[in-house]
Amino acid sequence: MSNRRRPPGGRSTTSPGNRERSGGWKSSGPPQPGNTCPRCGWSRAARKIGCGFGQQGRAGPCRTTFKGGSIFLPTERRFRLKLTDHPAEHREIYRSAAWGSALADGWVVSASGPVSIGVVGLGWPGHRHAEAILANPGARLYACADLGDQRREEFVRLYKPERVYVSYDELLNDPGVEAVVIGLPNYLHFPATMSALRAGKHVLCEKPPTLSAAEMRKVRSLADQAGKIYFFGRQSRFDGKTVVAKRMVESGRLGRIYFAKATFIRARGIPVGIGGWFLDRGKAGGGALMDIGIHALDTAWYLMGCPAPTSVTGQVFRNFERFVPERMKYDVEDGAYAFVRFEGGAVLQLEVSWAANLPDDSPTNHLGKRESHNTILYGDRATLRLSPFSLFEDVEGRLVDSRLEAEPGSNFAGQMTNFIQAIREGVPAVNSADQAVHLMEMLEGIYHSSEISREIAIG
Numbered sequence: 001m002s003n004r005r006r007p008p009g010g011r012s013t014t015s016p017g018n019r020e021r022s023g024g025w026k027s028s029g030p031p032q033p034g035n036t037c038p039r040c041g042w043s044r045a046a047r048k049i050g051c052g053f054g055q056q057g058r059a060g061p062c063r064t065t066f067k068g069g070s071i072f073l074p075t076e077r078r079f080r081l082k083l084t085d086h087p088a089e090h091r092e093i094y095r096s097a098a099w100g101s102a103l104a105d106g107w108v109v110s111a112s113g114p115v116s117i118g119v120v121g122l123g124w125p126g127h128r129h130a131e132a133i134l135a136n137p138g139a140r141l142y143a144c145a146d147l148g149d150q151r152r153e154e155f156v157r158l159y160k161p162e163r164v165y166v167s168y169d170e171l172l173n174d175p176g177v178e179a180v181v182i183g184l185p186n187y188l189h190f191p192a193t194m195s196a197l198r199a200g201k202h203v204l205c206e207k208p209p210t211l212s213a214a215e216m217r218k219v220r221s222l223a224d225q226a227g228k229i230y231f232f233g234r235q236s237r238f239d240g241k242t243v244v245a246k247r248m249v250e251s252g253r254l255g256r257i258y259f260a261k262a263t264f265i266r267a268r269g270i271p272v273g274i275g276g277w278f279l280d281r282g283k284a285g286g287g288a289l290m291d292i293g294i295h296a297l298d299t300a301w302y303l304m305g306c307p308a309p310t311s312v313t314g315q316v317f318r319n320f321e322r323f324v325p326e327r328m329k330y331d332v333e334d335g336a337y338a339f340v341r342f343e344g345g346a347v348l349q350l351e352v353s354w355a356a357n358l359p360d361d362s363p364t365n366h367l368g369k370r371e372s373h374n375t376i377l378y379g380d381r382a383t384l385r386l387s388p389f390s391l392f393e394d395v396e397g398r399l400v401d402s403r404l405e406a407e408p409g410s411n412f413a414g415q416m417t418n419f420i421q422a423i424r425e426g427v428p429a430v431n432s433a434d435q436a437v438h439l440m441e442m443l444e445g446i447y448h449s450s451e452i453s454r455e456i457a458i459g
């Protein structure tokens with residue numbers, strides 16, 4: 001399912017309007033009022049948003065000018081919005097009848113100029129997104145919001161957004177915000193995403209996309225209805241290794257992938273977070289699986305080509321309560337182990353834990369602590385491993401080992417670029433709403449299977 005809606009009347013690409021648009025205005029004589037506009041192709045919608053086609057003395061076809069910029073047609077199936085650099089003036093456009101009726105008709109809006117972004121939730125991921133926004137010429141760090149005074153102050157000092165709000169609702173009411181990045185605690189992902197879409201904003205929401213598959217289906221349907229981009233945060237898909245690995249998989253170098261192994265096990269890494277919400281099932285939706293398990297599962301699944309899951313069996317554990325201060329609520333799992341089957345027959349094994357008594361040959365993370373984090377894809381022609389980044393390939397019956405090189409670049413920056421391109425250029429969102437639904441089905445399925453101690457069907 002696409003994030004985009006169809007043009008008014010759901011015209012097909014073979015409609016007369018489209019033929020005329022692609023071939024230019026070919027009829028004899030000057031265009032007459034009531035005919036199809038040669039630029040926008042759709043006279044009804046064009047008139048609604050002020051297309052001046054066939055009328056003498058107007059600024060040009062398909063254009064309505066406001067103080068804050070202009071709305072103009074056309075590119076195929078979308079109208080463009082050219083904004084001035086003064087967000088306060090944009091309100092006039094968003095409140096205009098032209099804007100309202102064009103949106104109601106399901107036209108896709110394509111604005112020019114940088115996308116004005118608001119970041120809500122200013123913890124570690126909020127900072128990474130801000131850096132990615134500031135590094136992107138197509139984006140502008142317009143606003144931020146956080147309940148915490150210190151968090152706001154630090155963010156403003158470092159990144160200097162133009163507007164500062166306390167709660168995310170206030171930020172969503174600002175018409176100058178075109179897109180929002182949500183880095184709130186997990187239980188707020190669903191309500192904040194829904195409010196943002198209802199307020200007409202594009203959304204990039206941190207992982208997990210929601211707390212359940214049912215919630216994620218509602219998000220997908222609203223994004224689709226509103227014609228807005230929904231994007232879930234999974235920056236590792238844009239990591240230099242993942243990008244190279246994905247290309248190799250798509251080129252067929254691995255052959256048919258029949259098995260993937262995803263591991264993310266920390267020796268001692270139970271997170272506390274602000275207010276301890278990470279350890280509270282009602283607020284986090286789960287423990288290690290929702291926190292780091294989603295990274296491991298998604299990277300392997302993404303590299304497999306996101307096949308539809310058909311069944312899952314899993315078991316979750318809470319083994320390390322002794323590492324959590326007694327005063328804290330702790331009703332989530334600290335370990336999860338699962339096996340997922342996919343359409344086409346491939347399978348995936350997942351091992352995740354915030355805490356484990358890891359052996360001394362385990363790799364260490366950037367803090368020097370034991371941590372086993374890897375993705376291995378087994379294909380009938382080659383096996384690919386992310387850490388160390390290598391390929392084990394069958395060459396005429398011999399097994400040849402090669403070290404691979406990651407592409408340079410930051411994963412948050414790559415993710416932001418795709419989000420901006422999806423908004424401005426209609427490039428498909430790599431982290432799409434459809435995939436977020438499947439991801440939530442798998443996560444939910446693991447918890448369910450663990451509860452009933454049986455394999456369960458998905459989909």
Ligand SMILES: NC(=O)c1ccc[n+]([C@@H]2O[C@H](COP(=O)([O-])OP(=O)(O)OC[C@H]3O[C@@H](n4cnc5c(N)ncnc54)[C@H](O)[C@@H]3O)[C@@H](O)[C@H]2O)c1
Nearest residue numbers: 121122123124125146147148167168183184186206207274
């Ligand atoms: N992509 C990644 O690698 C990555 C890494 C860490 C966390 N995350 C995700 O990012 C999200 C945030 O994690 P965190 O570690 O920053 O958590 P955190 O608790 O440190 O920060 C959450 C922030 O949200 C603010 N907040 C809460 N309610 C609010 C409201 N109504 N309006 C405005 N602000 C509000 C809090 O004041 C807090 O500063 C989580 O969903 C987590 O899963 C992703």
